Amino acid sequence: MGIAGLGTVGASVVRLLGDKTDHLSKRSGRDVAVTAVCARDRGRDRGVSLDGLSWHDDPVALAESDGIDLFVELMGGEGDPAAAAVSTALRRGRPVVTANKALLAARGTELARLAEENGTTIGFEAAVAGGIPIVKTMREAMAGNRVERVYGILNGTCNYILTRMEEEGLSFADCLAEAQRLGYAEADPTFDIEGHDSAHKLALLSSLAFGVTTDFDSIHLEGIASITTEDLKAAAELGYRIKLLGVARRTDTGIEQRVTPTMMPRNLALANVDGVLNAVAVDGDEVGEITMVGPGAGGSATASAVVADIVDIARGRCLPVFGIPAAELEPYRRARMRKHAGGYYIRLSVYDRPGAFAAIAQRMAEEQISLESIVQKEAKGAKGAQSARRVVLITHDTMEAQIRKALQAIEDDGQIAERPHVIRIEKP
Template sequence: MVAPLKVGIAGLGTVGAEVVRLIEQQNSILAARCGRGVKVVAVTARSKTKKRGVDLRGIDWMKDPLAVAQHPEVECFVELMGGVGDPALSSIEAALGAGKSVVTANKALIAKHGLKLAASAEKNGGALNYEAAVAGAIPIIKTIREGLAGTDINRVYGILNGTCNYILTRMELEGLSFEECLKDAQRLGYAEAEPSFDVDGHDTAQKLAILASLAFGTKVAQSAVSVEGISSIAAEDLRAAAELGYRVKLLGVAMRTATGIEQRVHPTMVPLSSSIAQVMGVTNAVTVDGAGIAPITLVGPGAGGAATASAVLADIADVARNVRALPFGRPVEKLKTTTKAPMERHEGGYYIRLMARDLAGTAARIATRLAEQKISLESIVQRHPNGGIEPVGKSTKSSPVPVILITYATTEDAMRRALQAVQSDKVISGKPQVIRIEKN
């Protein structure tokens, strides 16, 4: 019999404890699939006395993560503590420097230090596996890096944050405000007490930077991602989207353009007919567009102990069967530097909601300003007092009324210039609401 793979785990929270449980529960299956079993030989966590619902007898309890990484029996170091710096970073560096393999769910660390860690793995012969860092149980890392290794990828995009998707889903289905849904998400544990990292789009940006590197052979660079959150989205935007055949999602989008790789995170209108529009609640989804193939969409749980632990265990299984994929699909020295693509160069359709003053010539003035920037309109409607929509010019209300524009493809720069001119004309109240449209 081949000796089992000996694993050390740093971090025994919800995910870490579930990994220990799964290894114990599924060891016979792992042995059959990998040709050897898996054995946890060392662990560490903040509290040794905390009840975790798993049996740790016979497992060495180490004083800190570095001690686990340096444990003489540990062949695979599993980091499940989180954090962009130490002790996670120094522990992983120690394990890789000693030629050991590393499995981590730490997206922040991979986004910031992944290149350095990948270079160490390549140099010293260990694996650096991080499937659980992006989209939980969805095997998107392996799909792009290995399953689509022979495909020229043009675009990868998806719902990468369950908190935001949950909030937008509740807002749409129940007509609630962003603030109401956020409070409920916090109560249910879907959102942190300080939710800005999720709702402002930064969590999605870290994950997108990793996916872009895998898809396009670029160096991971979160700084190259343009980021907008969902706090500006109002219930009326979601109602209008539905009536116009769209649904609003917070998407992370990385795509090849004539001027380079565009990486962006923002609220997006997607056609109701698209696969990604059907993804509701805390579920994640990622779509990959490649040359010669129809778009591939993977859907599944993006967070949670069981979902994340399943991805961690899959990475451990790869180490057990001695699979060694390059962490970013190419040698680190072959990865290209990428810079932030100015959003002004973005081309696409737009949803624009304006609070138009009830003045003679308002609609004509708005249309003129758009025409000056060569922006063509697919539709222009205004909200009816009862919540429906009607052609512009039919309202009898004297107060400002919402006017909704859907444009054909244009540049962001042209759209911004047109709206600035409309505001200067003083025919609208307040700031225009703008949401980009992403076609299938």
């Protein structure tokens, strides 16, 4: 096989394949070995021996090489050279194993068709939730189920930040800096904290769960940068914890996909998944809900998932990429907005003046939003200046469009000192 990309994951794959050659050969029924690699820097010390391997500077050339029968893409990115190299390998009838969630979220349906047209397949266990075998579970073990919902904590960086903020009362900025120092977050953390990483993974889970084409652009996306320690404390007082959740569900009008900070009751399994761990839950009509928890990133965990796909392919398994033939994937149909089953948490900074609270309640009533509770905090503001009170509202079940419309009216009325902050509440 040839491996394109020798970063943390690529080097870990080479190490694992070298350390467990006999074990993997017994599992697959044939020899499993790396014969060629591609990387930008030949002289870099990666902590593994690359002696005797054929080097390529161009991943497309590696994908075309007659010296490999399987192409492993670990470069990342939805564009070239990853896209060109993967397409080249598939056109040559070579199976591909990849951890590239961005590429598959953008072009998964197209690449699945290309694979099947050329009698091969794509393994992408490592692209979703690291070491958790969720792709194999959904593609194979749950084949007898109609899946109604799949959801989870899909980004370890965000989960680490929220855990530290809650447990130690640290600010978002301080926790992000610590995550960067420890290597959990990149120097530019935008991809993680704004939810794009989770959304790429959710797009793949949706295709597996519902048999639809991948549609990353239809995912409603919110990150965690607006979450404060005050929100986490308020959630705790109400019996909740805040997690960045990716949720996809089947509805009568189509598929709903969203990545948003979400309040979850403390007694739910996912609410207690902390640190850099990931977790995925799947609701099937026959098995009910199953939940899988494990490391979502890191060299060893991701390499484990890559090698699992390599062994499956070495055994001669050639399954449809998303569980059913690509030609039978239904076009993605975005669900119409509907009533949310869990209500909303709303944080407002309300000017401390007569009539302000009454005006806010009136705007909520105009949109038929029922309030479950109202909690007022201490007034804040410099002496002599107009102070504002922190107010937390918890709504009953309603629609997000109504929430947004009511809050826009409250802003227009001039009753609040800063933009409202809204978090969904997810029920079991």
